[in-house]
Amino acid sequence: xxxxxxxxxxxxxxxxxxxxxxxxxxxxxxxxxxxxxxxxxxxxxxxxxxxxxxxxxxxxxxxxxxxxxxxxxxxxxxxxxxxxxxxxxxxxxxxxxxxxxxxxxxxxxxxxxxxxxxxxxxxxx
Amino acid sequence: xxxxxxxxxxxxxxxxxxxxxxxxxxxxxxxxxxxxxxxxxxxxxxxxxxxxxxxxxxxxxxxxxxxxxxxxxxxxxxxxxxxxxxxxxxxxxxxxxxxxxxxxxxx
Numbered sequence: 456x457x458x459x460x461x462x463x464x465x466x467x468x469x470x471x472x473x474x475x476x477x478x479x480x481x482x483x484x485x486x487x488x489x490x491x492x493x494x495x496x497x498x499x500x501x502x503x504x505x506x507x508x509x510x511x512x513x514x515x516x517x518x519x520x521x522x523x524x525x526x527x528x529x530x531x532x533x534x535x536x537x538x539x540x541x542x543x544x545x546x547x548x549x550x551x552x553x554x555x556x557x558x559x560x561x562x563x564x565x566x567x568x569x570x571x572x573x574x575x576x577x578x579x580x
Numbered sequence: 581x582x583x584x585x586x587x588x589x590x591x592x593x594x595x596x597x598x599x600x601x602x603x604x605x606x607x608x609x610x611x612x613x614x615x616x617x618x619x620x621x622x623x624x625x626x627x628x629x630x631x632x633x634x635x636x637x638x639x640x641x642x643x644x645x646x647x648x649x650x651x652x653x654x655x656x657x658x659x660x661x662x663x664x665x666x667x668x669x670x671x672x673x674x675x676x677x678x679x680x681x682x683x684x685x686x687x
Contacts, residue, residue: 493676502667502678502679502680502681503616503618503624503667503669503678503681504678505669505675505676505677505678508676517674517675519675520675553623553624558626558629564671564672564673564674564676565671566614566626566629566669566671567614567624567626567669568626568629568635568636570623570624570625571623572622572623573623
């Protein structure tokens with residue numbers, strides 16, 4: 456069974472930076488590298504918002520307009536780990552951030568069949 | 581951007597009754613539509629993908645239908661554990677987008 460463990464959240468001042476990590480386990484035969492991975496966030500009391508997706512190889516990335524130019528998604532397939540580097544943080548970025556796995560290998564655009572527990576990012580002075 | 585609109589925002593249902601949730605896309609997404617269930621303090625759980633296919637381990641009381649712009653999630657007989665918020669998501673085009681959610685509460 457795939458397990459995703461999000462970490463790295465915390466309190467940061469506006470304009471600051473933070474890097475989130477998502478450690479993945481339970482992938483059969485080293486297949487983490489074949490699945491696209493994404494970050495999805497949820498502001499307090501609000502709905503879900505897709506943030507970014509990275510292909511299995513890491514060669515393709517996609518971003519929501521709200522974070523483009525400020526956030527960078529990356530992955531280290533040798534460590535089965537997904538990252539989200541967040542710069543120039545704003546109050547409106549305050550949310551629980553979830554990492555999520557694409558349903559099937561080779562699919563970049565997809566729904567999500569496994570989710571991390573989430574890590575809270577709070578942007579405030 | 582494809583806007584996903586869910587209705588109603590809140591649905592009050594008695595245990596054992598049927599619940600019908602709607603999701604509308606601002607443009608056609610074929611059957612590239614998923615439904616998730618989320619309970620307080622938990623991540624979303626995939627229920628339905630491809631508009632009508634149940635995810636692994638999802639009981640048959642959950643069913644999805646629709647294509648193009650109109651989709652429905654039906655819970656045939658609500659159990660206590662089904663009271664939660666439900667989201668639809670389209671994955672036909674970038675950016676991926678979610679509906680605003682329907683909260684299913686106990687009547």
